[in-house]
Amino acid sequence: MNRNSTLGGLLRRPEAGAFLGLVAVLGFFAIFGGVTFLLPGGMASWMNVAANLGLIAIPVGLLMIAGELDISVGAMVPFGAMTVAVLSGHYGLPIWAGIAVTMTFGVMIGLINGYMVIKSAVPSLIVTLGTLFAVQGVVLGLTVLITKSTSVALTVTGPAKAIFGDFVMGGQVQVMVLWWLAVTAGYILFVHFSRYGNWIFAMGGDKVSARNAGIPTERMTMLLFVLSSTSAAFVGMCQAILYNSAQVAGGQSFIFNAIISVVVGGVLLTGGFGSVVGIFFGTITFAIVTQGIYYTDFDRNWSSLIIGVLLLCAVLMNNTFRKMALASAPKKVAK
């Protein structure tokens, strides 16, 4: 009953390794980056990056827990940005209409992804690779067709700006951070406290058994794909509102970045194991690693190397701790 009150129990939680990894990189940059990095301004810098990434990483992580992958998020970010910019910037529709249509499209593309994954036996990596290209193509083709340009300006004022694309708390922190924290809390409720979360873990553990246990696996799969593509479109939309402009290109870095955050966060690539809090820590770890460099005196040309090495270390450490913790528990899998 009291698994969580012992040290071993704590270490056995999916987020334990992620938390230790986070502490390690925080320490690393606190030493090499100095205090600026931990002052409000510095914190805002990685919080903002983590928020943008985290909104996408969590649903991507849930898909991974359920045994699926969605890499079309890389196209959904510019899709979301461009849709709202074309509608409310180029055509001048009311911003709320632009937002509503963007979100609706996000939902629709998620449904398409989910439908194709369910109906074909093709792995979701490949299906969403197809949608990645297709959505990229649609965004580019339509934007150029409509606006004769690949960069569309958008000026939003009033409540929509304040809600989706502004800075809060002294003008350093994107409002997206609040969204991220709120949504993360929502996901924690959904995944760890509602019955539906249980279903996601069961699906990742054994999809056939999950279906046999009466879980509507197909509807859950659809829901998760809708969550990931809508979240990505949302992030793109907020970026367009914040930066007053949308580009056709970009967003692809979100694919790997989200996968890294999720795995650093302790989710098993094979599904069935992980936690929202872990992904949350993983995202922050990633944001700190990528942003922390700018607070150090390292030559910027080495930043990729440092990111690569730190990530490897974080993952290895994470893994070592998990193994150590699990070694103290019986783990015979009789099947």
Place this chain on the structure above:
Amino acid sequence: MNRNSTLGGLLRRPEAGAFLGLVAVLGFFAIFGGVTFLLPGGMASWMNVAANLGLIAIPVGLLMIAGELDISVGAMVPFGAMTVAVLSGHYGLPIWAGIAVTMTFGVMIGLINGYMVIKSAVPSLIVTLGTLFAVQGVVLGLTVLITKSTSVALTVTGPAKAIFGDFVMGGQVQVMVLWWLAVTAGYILFVHFSRYGNWIFAMGGDKVSARNAGIPTERMTMLLFVLSSTSAAFVGMCQAILYNSAQVAGGQSFIFNAIISVVVGGVLLTGGFGSVVGIFFGTITFAIVTQGIYYTDFDRNWSSLIIGVLLLCAVLMNNTFRKMALASAPKKVAK
């Protein structure tokens, strides 16, 4: 004994779907792209692309058959190009020395990848993501440090040029195409006719059973990682010799392109099933889809969309055929 002499038997081979996909896209572009596309000049255009990609896709596909992934190839291509350019271009070492050192580094990075995958329980996707960033960082950092530039020129003449980076057969076809065809033949021998190929399939089918059956799984894993990273370095090196220059950036598109080619070629993402010929067809299919567009009258802005849709179709078709073929055979898996 005569599985291959019946239509059902033929369709059950891993490359059947890939071959049909290839025929379909060939037909598509023959109709929309006109005959130029099938004339020697047009053929050379997609053969060259396929050769560069194919040299990398086959070892990546073998890793996938064995249940692993290697995405660090995306950094190994510029790595190979830059190493030979810095050594033989910037420092002016003899080209054969540059080639030897480049290949040696390729082998070493493969060994590092393999070692980390074997020793840690971390999935190879994540390990090689780490090396991807690390190698990118090393290439950028060292090149700038050494040459104060990110683009290094290299002039190669004589036999090395003729062997690694020249055009043959009327000056349209890269010598790389010959390498590709020869290496593919070698891989076919290795995978389908030698005993080692059997081991790769066994490892992907069930790694524990494979080890129990006496297969040196760890050494095979190392070997496959060495093959993939060395092949990628080789491709980069040949590109540098052919184009007389090397850039620090780039190569990342090889990651997804290789994975797409492999999966279109009928390899199961989950391992244990696939064929070299299938990957070969998959690579050509991919090259035709991406190059064919230039021979059509379609607006170029829609090329991503067309690539995405064609890929989805190829994979779906591939899958449908495999399912149809397997339906005629009993497939109860008792385990």
Place this chain on the structure above:
Amino acid sequence: MSTILSLQGVNKSFGPIDVLHDINLDVKAGEVLCLLGDNGAGKSTVIRLLSGVHQPTSGQMVMDGKPVTFRNPREAADHGIATVHQFGGTFPLMSIGRSFFVGREPTRWVGPFRIYDRRKANEIAVKAVQNFGITRIDDGDRLVGGLSGGERQALAIARAVHFGARVLILDEPTAALGVKQATHVLRIVNEAKKRGLAVIFITHQVMHAMAVGDHFAVLIRGAVAADFHKGEKTREEITDLMAGGASMSALEAEIAASA
């Protein structure tokens, strides 16, 4: 005893492969029906029809006298049919409590939210498993992967019984179990029968079948080859039927002799 569920002239094909032909079976309350037959005879397929995993190609399923169709496992479960499938059914990386309640999680209201009631789930799951004699399990947060094969099987069966099943289906529950654990499962079957459930029990072990069965149906190549009650046939006859009609006694004798 009253018939709860019956199959009437049921056929099932997968594409071109006919797996079941004209199956007629009655399942009665408070009775254990042993489904016997060779590997590949179609036992698990019958189970999958009854539990809504597959639908019959033709024929009728009747429950309490009314025709029913189960479009998915959930509908079968809603009709009180609980199934422990041959393979799988538990989730190694989930806790005992969560695994027990998968798909039917207990919730409670916390403010405006209906949240998963972990404590209740754990309590009920542990109690249900302990009721079946597995007293070693006392922490509902333990991972299922840490349980022995017998403990897992007990968990799956306890789960099925707990959810007010009227029909309990067990597909080869004793195959991987030790003698003690298997006996345990047999006791559970008897327990369930006494509570008035209808039980369908699949096994390849004659002794296990004879220990609990009231009624036996033997499938041979997808058809019901024999349907009889306890005491109507000898162990040898049953063994021969289970082997698909071959005469096993001769073989067994041969083995015993040569050994």
Place this chain on the structure above:
Amino acid sequence: MSTILSLQGVNKSFGPIDVLHDINLDVKAGEVLCLLGDNGAGKSTVIRLLSGVHQPTSGQMVMDGKPVTFRNPREAADHGIATVHQFGGTFPLMSIGRSFFVGREPTRWVGPFRIYDRRKANEIAVKAVQNFGITRIDDGDRLVGGLSGGERQALAIARAVHFGARVLILDEPTAALGVKQATHVLRIVNEAKKRGLAVIFITHQVMHAMAVGDHFAVLIRGAVAADFHKGEKTREEITDLMAGGASMSALEAEIAASA
């Protein structure tokens, strides 16, 4: 009969968990050693030591009078120890011929190349399987995934016997098999014994154990609790031992009575 392989005072721990304590066992040519015991008693772990999957934490393995250590499964195989593990061991997506020869592929020279000899592999595999009575298999190119459980088991055993094994180890080969298929496996065990192999046979079914066993070793919680020969104990005594020392006869009687 001569002792081929013996374990002398072997212990095995996984990290903090002690799984085997002071195991002493002799395996003799032309004899079937039945390894019995509850779920989790440590049977498969003994097997894994003998087949080179794990190494003993302490103690000695002796083969033909000389101490041996198997650093990996290949070394054990090279010493003539062939194992059919409890789970897995075949590769669903591979052909019968390839699966049969996995890790020991036959090759022939074609010019400068040593290539995999598909025809030979298929021929030998099909013949070996047919020799064990599975005559339905005649195409070595068929995928293993298309075979029934019994056929797969036969393939795995035929493979072990084929490679000139001197010691044949079978870990619960009959668990998922039908009566006919199980009898088949028992016949194979007898066949192997007659050819002079030493066989280690693990099962949870007393009848199967008694049908083929010459020598019985019972593990209880990782230690050898009993070691006796055919005829030295009654079925009831063996059953009790297999159940980890509990008195099963009472339980069985209770079940029979209540049924």
Place this chain on the structure above:
Amino acid sequence: ADIAVIGGSNDDAFWNIIKKGIDDATPAVVANGGSVNYLRLVNYDNFAPDVVQLIRTAIAQEVDGLVIPNWVPEAEDPAIKEAVAAGIKVILMNAGGAEKAKELGAINYVGSDEYVAGQAGGAYFGKAGQKNVLCVNTLPGAANTEARCKGVIDAITAAGGKGAQLPLPSTSFGDPTAVAEAIKAEMLKDETIDGVITISAGDADSAAIAVAQAGRTISLGTFDMNQAGLDRIKAGTQSFAIDQQPYLQSYLAVSILASAIDFGTDLPTNPVLTGPGIVDASNIDATLAGVAKGAR
């Protein structure tokens, strides 16, 4: 005349303005029985090989004329020479220069020079009094972006200030927040930075936010332009954009080439320079009018 134009990636705004120039020049070519085929890179990932591949594709299509940027001379030159040898009339556009055109046997060069454009930016900062300029490179390692930053740094150094490049790792490519935060961090770390220039118009959108939050006056410039950037110039929150007037490049290159092939004309102006032009508060209104038509 059948003309092939080789250009940058589909999602690169610059190369869509090039397309506008091509589209406007095409009717005249078609009227004389010819065609124009715009061959574009899918991405800049495998840059040199892909460009050469496109040249070969054009040769395979047996075109009469080829308009090609000479981005990676070492790699492209052999292929361009081959095209010339095959009887194809070539114009270098956007990258290369008159010298190079002569060397390769191309009939002209239309465009500007990345390094010179960078120098123009650096000089602008210098004249406006900036002392420490950061050149943000989101595509480090690419020859053209490196040349831009090098030009900026060299010119500001010559003007008595100093400059540095900020190369961003690929993990931040296409994520405006990551770009903005990186710039912000640099400005927090180095209090003396008073000028920022980005290598693309999109990155300037991110930089604008970073600059606005820096809490001190920082002059922002960019290579190339988009609507949002021009709006900022008009509003006074951005100093300038360096424009090489791509519309002119393709429009003129295609027209000159078609006329040379079809009518044997020979333009004595060589090279034809289209930039760098600086867009700042002084000429913003005229520029905005051009943007509305997709030509700027």
